[in-house]
Amino acid sequence: MTSDALVRDYDTLRRDLAARDRGLREKVTTLEQAATLVRDGDHVAIGGCTLSRTPMAMIWQLIRAGRRNLTVSRSITSTEGDLLFASGLAHTIVSSWFSQGIVWGISKVMRHHVENGLAAFEEWSHMAIGMRYRAGAMGVPFVPVRSMIGSDVARIRGDQVKPIRCPFTGEEVMAVPALNPNVALIHVQRADPYGNAQLDGLQFMDIDIAMAADKVILTTERIVSNDQIRRAPDHTRIPFFTVEAVVEVPYGSVPHECYGQYEPIFAQLDRYAALIAKDPVAGARQYLDDYVHGPKDWSDYLAKVGIDTLLTASRRGRVIFND
């Protein structure tokens, strides 16, 4: 399966999943090994949203591993999107919004790539992306929605969205196509060695993404025993059989946040913004050199961000729940 077909046909979808070993087995591995599960050209969906629970360590590893030509989708794209473009990892980003964040203005890196035709930012409404993952998760080829209708957001999608008539009411709604990514990258607070994941707080689209994807690469702040998961089964949000790799990566979303664990590293985000403000190409390259290619491993990267900075972010991430 390539990421060219808009909607994978059902026989192929079923066969792709049936071919995978979905049995209860341990999947704990390293970032390096997990990165081998992503092939050049894959459609990779990214969990979390904006500055939240971004699977940054896994993205960081994929850039280091030199993967190319990915199509990446995410509800809302922030600085990780800049790195995906600047590193050459992704040629297309499917998203509803793409910039560092409102307080930092429009992403100059995104602008440079898109305005010069070096890469594509394929825009869908936020709900439409969510419903595309949901259709994929449910194993149906499309779902009807009532947004995007009548706007240019729909118009420029061409044949990727289609009006459809309800067979009961006769009214016209919009069909959005299922999205079944080849790989989903998801970062969570807690998972067991089989890949049963428990998410705290904001879920964004992660559950649908996990169900829709051919396979999930899970990074987690902490690996806990299967026994702990089984004591609170109604907190489990992602079942093990969707997951192909589990990697324990403390501070795995830095410089973004992880709910209940740490807040975004605003100093790091400001530093990045300042770098690309001068020159989006050189600035992004320097950031990649300094923070992605430079460190010998993820811990080294964290050391470069600074232990005081991390502890402050942790304190701020927890203090909100002291109230």
Place this chain on the structure above:
Amino acid sequence: MTSDALVRDYDTLRRDLAARDRGLREKVTTLEQAATLVRDGDHVAIGGCTLSRTPMAMIWQLIRAGRRNLTVSRSITSTEGDLLFASGLAHTIVSSWFSQGIVWGISKVMRHHVENGLAAFEEWSHMAIGMRYRAGAMGVPFVPVRSMIGSDVARIRGDQVKPIRCPFTGEEVMAVPALNPNVALIHVQRADPYGNAQLDGLQFMDIDIAMAADKVILTTERIVSNDQIRRAPDHTRIPFFTVEAVVEVPYGSVPHECYGQYEPIFAQLDRYAALIAKDPVAGARQYLDDYVHGPKDWSDYLAKVGIDTLLTASRRGRVIFND
């Protein structure tokens, strides 16, 4: 809006919801008052499933209040369905399965009513009912599914299900129509006075039912402060603005179970089964007289079930989680 239209048109659906006061306000009331929110002829959806989290106290109150001609839907129907038919409360039950439970055999009360044309049991697949509620919850008139196709379960639904062609893949799937009940009856472990509800364990279809319905009548084992809800917002499953009434009813599912609180009252269920085994009509009437019309209130009903019995059921309902 009557329950005659298969799918309510969107304008009416939006208008019906817009007309309701969805503001943050206290809604604590009594079973008697809550029962006035259900009108004769309404489509009433029932939360829980089989012997679990059945909103029994509310059903009990509706029978006492003499409501008539309801269409009732539920994922799977057990003894509450017998009472709905035998009391004349419902003329139609929309469900995937209807009997007391496999260990008690086929419901003689259901058989009596259906085989003699006194009432209707309208059968859909379990997932189809779930997807009908889900379409209703999402505000779309239909969703595609891949079950019921090719079976007589679909055939006897006639125009209530329709094949639909995917505009992207060209394949034919089955469209099931949205179901937006007039009222949903849902029993939970915990809710605040505004109607924010936190469910433990099995959710069944309750979240979709709550979102799909015009209004929810919530019964709860326990009313907690809004402050408690706000300390664990990711445990909230039903938002206050779907809810029209909140009634605190300890043991509100008896003789069925409530997850983490109490198990089914098997002795009571055996007693009921024995009563209707002899004569479904006289047996059900006697049960209604003894357990529904007889008691002066819900506490009196519980006293009739027996305090020892309730405490034993509570112990058994909690012991499963001691392990």
Place this chain on the structure above:
Amino acid sequence: MTEQTTSSAYTASELIAIMAGRLLVDGQIVFAGVGIPLLAATLAQRNVAPKLTILFEGGVIGPFIRPGELPPSTNEQRCTRRANMVLPSTDVLLLLQRGYVDVGFMGGAQIDRYGNLNSSFIGPADKPSIRLPGTGGGNDISSLTNMIVAMKHEKRRFVEKVDFITSPGWIDGRDSRARRGLPTGGMWRVVTDLAVMGFDAETREMEVLALHPGVSFAQVQENTGFPLRRAREVGVTEPPRREELALIRELDPDRLYTA
């Protein structure tokens, strides 16, 4: 197989549960219905397939049922004991549609030559002589995955053509299931107290694969309302072992499902 490890004193239901449980493979994901399927899957999980993952319609992934506390349906809290995950029931059914499930496993009231199941109506649907409890998740499961059915072998249950197709098997045989719009799944095995049956790969007619100890093909045919095919080699199943019987009696001491 020695005398010490087998036993001939067992009920029909125990036999069915044991034989059906043996069809499950470690590591599989099994969507199990209430009754014998639940019992057989739990038996397999405790016996030979510790990594078997059981799904229940109530919205449960990977529980361990406690001996002596079998749930009255697959929708009660007993079903969730030490599960990996609980989720809305619509979503656990959608796992079938997405393709996560290896095998569906349920009981049946009436089955026909092509493995179609009826649990809705005896007699015409508009004026049935018996209104049965209905599909539950049966239609969804059998529409979307490969099926094992466990049931008593009686002539009134094994009929030429079911009165009503509640849960589709191979419909009218050959490629009729796919042509009706069901490209995946299908009836795989039927386990009774007399034999284990499959379906001919081409015609999709029911065929006897193996006879239970002491049962003849003629006896199976006699209890079947249509001509049964015989597989090229009809085997004989290994009799229930003492450990299997001990386990099943530990699981269901009150004979809730194995009377």
Place this chain on the structure above:
Amino acid sequence: MTEQTTSSAYTASELIAIMAGRLLVDGQIVFAGVGIPLLAATLAQRNVAPKLTILFEGGVIGPFIRPGELPPSTNEQRCTRRANMVLPSTDVLLLLQRGYVDVGFMGGAQIDRYGNLNSSFIGPADKPSIRLPGTGGGNDISSLTNMIVAMKHEKRRFVEKVDFITSPGWIDGRDSRARRGLPTGGMWRVVTDLAVMGFDAETREMEVLALHPGVSFAQVQENTGFPLRRAREVGVTEPPRREELALIRELDPDRLYTA
């Protein structure tokens, strides 16, 4: 209104936030975007509408934002503080489609005579001079509910026709929105640092409803790239009150959104 309770020393953003916040009514359910809308909704909630329920795109129902800790987007944990509920972001957006939301409230980069918003492209979509960040939830919100937009009043932002309709307003005016397939919602108010505008009930052209203190209609027209209508009676808004300004400065002491 006395000197003691008003103040003329405020930024344009503060003025917009205060004026926009005043449009919210206690008990409403408001879907708020990041920036001024988030700030204005929080202001209203703390000031005059304690039972206002704020929804955020990240999947949040009814939070209380803490002063000095405004979130950088509507998708971080700061958005969830003391919320009634968090839920998947797709599901919070579906609340709009189902009809639970009274009003959507967002910022805008470019708006036209009929209240259509552009946050996607300056110049042609296939070769834009500026690629803007895109719709986010804007398209969904404006397609499905009644809208308040808060933005700076500049001629380059108030254009005859937007380059690209990201978030639909009244499309080409009159009943064109409904004819395009959007039967509900629509642009209700536009709040700027100069005035509060609505849309003519028939033609759906933008019209000035009220001018902020010291602003003339001519001044508003001068900063608008199309001819503005005047409502039958153009009012003058009450100036920001000291309490409102104090509150907004308490909420945003670092001037994250109100510089």
